[in-house]
Amino acid sequence: MEIKLNKEDIKNLSLGAAVLGTGGGGDPYIGMLMAMQAIEKGKEITIVDVESVEDDAFVVAVAGMGAPVVMIEKIPSGKEAGFSLTSIERYFGKRADYVFSIEAGGLNSTIPLATAAEMGRLVPDGDGMGRAFPELQMVTFHLYGVRATPMSMADEKGNSVILDTVDNYWAEKIARAITVKFGGVAWISIYPMSGKDFKRAAVRGSLTKEIRIGEAIRDAKKHGKNPLDALLDATGGFLLFEGKIVDVIRRATGGFARGEATIEGLGDFRGSRLVIHFQNENLVAIRDGKVIASVPDLITVIERDTARPVTTERLKYGLRVAVIGIPCDPKWRTPEGLKVVGPRYFGYDIDYVPIEVAVRG
């Protein structure tokens, strides 16, 4: 498989990424425009099947990190991630054959596409989460013992830094401090690995899935379908709830936007209540006191009429929404996976029950 992306694919992919972003991951708008400009300038973005990545290939994730408010004001030159890629290539003394998305959600789902176009690299159809998570070690590669460092960081001026840390937690800590000196945002190349490791550890098919999801929502009306049904078909997801948001509580603690949204049932769900707990992303859904979905499965809130995803910042009183649950990649459902991203890691004292089991009650 080899797909050359056009502008419609990019729009679909961004929308699909927002669905898989489960309320977090940042606004994909900037990344979407970057990829669209690259295509407008005649550059190519090519997605290939994960299986076709050679065992001895050099594979690196590229991403942006830092303050979203800086990203929307000092928007990128498009070369920053390339500077960081060049820097890591110099360090390893070899060229990266593939660049990939660390997460399938929000801004960082589209940044590698722009970098691939700029630098003439291929993008494998896979990522490190199959959704969005807030921390650097919350990737499937971590489960397979792949290290985040050596990693590189760069800014738009061409400054770059190589980090080689004792573990992935130190990488997160030091990288944050450097980001401040770079003006609030840094562009990173991280999780350098072989094609063999990538094939072993990546969540497969996430980019084509994003495109399918976006297409399903955007084209539903054209095909005379209800956007919500189209979305459920495209994701293999379950309708968890429909209703009106009646309360949103927010607490900014420990760098996370934490809180709970309470939804009062409408239609088939009248008389019932759903509470969603979120920390940047939606993490746990509780219907009438009973947990019906939790991380690492995906919980996404969408506008009831349009099936457009709603980020956690935009949850507000009065919004008519549907909540859908999507099974996560099986790699997260192992004991090691649940240790890194299960409900207990996020501070919820509950056992993880796969969503397809939980919805059957």
Added chain:
Amino acid sequence: MGGLRIGVDVGSTHTDSVLIDERDSVIAAVKARTTKDVTTGIMNSLRQLLEKSGVDTADISAVMFGTTHILNAIVQREGLMRVGVIRIGAPATTAIEPMLDWPKDLRDAVGGLKTIVQGGHEYTGEEIASLDEKGLRKAVTAFLEKGAEAFAVTSVFSIVNPDHELRAKEIIREIAPDKPVVLSHEIGSMGLLERENATILNAATIGVMKRTVESLRKGLEKLGLGEARMFFAQNDGTTASTDYIEKFPIFTVVAPISNSIRGAYVLTGIKDAIVADTGGTTTNVGVLNNGYPREALEIEISGVRTNIRSPDIVAIGLGGGSVVKVENGTVTVGPVSVGYRLIEEGVAWGGNTVTATDIALAKGVMRIDDPRCDPERARKLIPPGVVEKAYAVMVSMLEEAIDKVKTSPEPATVILVGGGSLMWPKKLSVAKEVIRPEHAQSANALGAATALIGGTVEKAFSYDHITRAEAIKAASEEAKTKAIAAGADPSTIEIVEVEEIALPYLPGNAVKIRVKAVGKMKPK
């Protein structure tokens, strides 16, 4: 010269005007049909108002307009100027060129001239790079050769540090002294692309605004109002003089929406409430916050994302002229509307189209003072089952829109205004009280007539470098200066709003401060 004032407000169906005295009491109010060119409708409305009130035109000191000229020009891509678009931000920002995701016909209509030169600042106020003056001069000269009629300048983090925008203006003035130069820090907020878009649209509509002012001035002269001063309603619920608004036409783009919300406050004296403004085609539901419209963070104008200050509303396609349809037993109302043709096509007026107004008449919840209107005909011709169902649909649409603008489940005070507001019930499930004040149908024009002259500024600071008090003072001074530039009497200016928003994930206690200053009209 007396102290009477006129407010005119242009809606999609009707152009309302109202004459008020020094104490803001209504002397007369009229409705005329909105015309495609807008100006004719305004003049018809004013002529009728003067005839109805019979006052001496010499007693009228000011005419305050809330108009859609600028919005129409953008939506119809008509009369827009060619804009030289200059972004100061390289080496950053080049990945997304100006106007990248604009609708192509709008991009073409403003000329598509764009460049990104070196410069701009970090969030701390330090330079990203020095301003490339040579590159800027070259671009300006090239744009002039290609027919640029105005310039739009946007620099990275100019709301923290506007130095590069100010210097760019000096340079452009040297090369092209007669061309308008619009700087983004005077237009929008944080968010480079959205602020840049608003700055470009502002530059592109300066010509339309000047021609509008000219044609309205001539129209006023013909009506004997040549001595009256002209003011234009702004998106934030304040108003501004012609000199000022000719520089900042984008501030009028959604002003009529704010006029209704502001008018609801003037009519009731209630500072905090929900306002539903029902016209012929739509109902806009907004929020009164301390006497002014609650503002949204962003607004899309004809397919372009911007971040100018604008009222935060939920709009639904339901007004007095909305068409009622029955299909397979399901009743829908709107979004198609007969608009002003209600009095020809509506069932109660002898027509064949069932409208929302017909439903309310048949249900017996409203009366219309119009001899041509026969509620009995609506009652006879529309099956009672349809009346009940359609009215329930209408009310639930309104209640849902009201619920959406609320921030909490507690029932709120709801003020109903607009020409179509008569059709609503006296009780709503989402409201603790429903108020439909006298002159509700003229709330929009009254909002325009009574608006204070105002200016709002938004600046970003880091509390590591400046104290909170100093930052608020600096922003307040700037807002006052802006209000004075808009025509306010310096001795009457007060600060009516100070909002402080922390910028997350940034060190140095970074905040955004927004201040609104208002004052009374400067004596002539």
